[in-house]
Amino acid sequence: MASKTVVDIFIPCFVDQVFPETGMNMVKVLESVGCEVHYNPNQTCCGQPAFNAGFFDAARDVAVKFLDDFSNENSHYIVAPSASCVGMVRNSYQDIFVKSSNLVKYRAMQKKVFEFTEFLTDVLGITSIPGATLPGTFTYHDACSALRECGIKAGPRELLRNVHGLDMVEMEESETCCGFGGTFAVKFEAISSAMAEQKVDNALATGADYIISTDSSCLMHLETYIRKQQKPIRTMHIADVLASGW
Missing domain, CATH: 3.40.50 (Rossmann fold)
Known part of the structure; x- marks a missing residue:
């Protein structure tokens, strides 16, 4: 074995x-x-x-x-x-x-x-998780640290494309910061909120059901704006997506 x-x-x-x-x-x-x-x-x-x-x-x-x-x-x-x-x-x-x-x-x-x-x-060379299922459409947010510090871009998208029932549509400026930035969101609240608004508006323009990303901090920031403004979209961490349906 x-x-x-x-x-x-x-x-x-x-x-x-x-x-x-x-x-x-x-x-x-x-x-x-x-x-x-x-x-x-x-x-x-x-x-x-x-x-x-x-x-x-x-x-x-x-x-x-x-x-x-x-x-x-x-x-x-x-x-x-x-x-x-x-x-x-x-x-x-x-x-x-x-x-x-x-x-x-x-x-x-x-x-x-x-x-x-x-x-x-x-x-591991894995691009598909057997059984992963989530009906709907998603758009992907490139978290700054994932993209700029770790060089992560294609991998998450490929994993998500292989989730049964899930369709992808790219939003405008997917590589633009969501506005969280740790203490940046506290020190520069107005700028941070405006950046979240722009990111969510770009996601909504795609008609997607979900914003998916690798980082809970980005998603928490966006979800807070979404709930406060009662926008018709949800956020999900990619681990939660890959674990869905099985």
């Missing part, structure tokens, strides 16, 4: 506190494609909020903990349902550890960190 691909999952703060079903659905999909999934309950944050706010010492403490939590001699893959957190670990940790004794340890871990859909398509 072939050995299973072992995966350590990292559950981001947004998913843990607000969208836990997305984390569970990621596990459901990973196990369905033959992965052995491990979860370290000691894990916390990747440190991105502190890093982006300029609290570099605090971010370094969290990054060291992340390194300790996910370093293992068996070289397991590390998979997260968030390109934002993956981008932080894969890219920003380079600045944190550049002059650190942990640099070699980090370099070894850096190569093992993947966003959920990226892991499916680029590592």
Whole structure:
């Protein structure tokens, strides 16, 4: 019997506190494609909020903990349902550890960190989840971190095109930021809200039933605007879509 691909999952703060079903659905999909999934309950944050706010010492403490939590001699893959957190670990940790004794340890871990859909398509070579079913039409939002930090664009679309009953229509400016940007939404509320309005209007113009993306933070921001303005569209994380119908 072939050995299973072992995966350590990292559950981001947004998913843990607000969208836990997305984390569970990621596990459901990973196990369905033959992965052995491990979860370290000691894990916390990747440190991105502190890093982006300029609290570099605090971010370094969290990054060291992340390194300790996910370093293992068996070289397991590390998979997260968030390109934002993956981008932080894969890219920003380079600045944190550049002059650190942990640099070699980090370099070894850096190569093992993947966003959920990226892991499916680029590592496992999977572009279809058997049984995934969701009737309706969707449009896709390219989260900034997924597109610009991780280079993720085609993979999620291919996975979604193979969901039974789901049709795709591209919206205008799919690569434009939704306006969340972490603390940006708090510091520049008016600009952030206007960007969400533009994104949702572009999605509505397609006639789609769903806005789907890789990042819960973007989707939370858009869903808040949608509910407040009572717009006829829903948001869904791609892990929830791939776990639907089976």
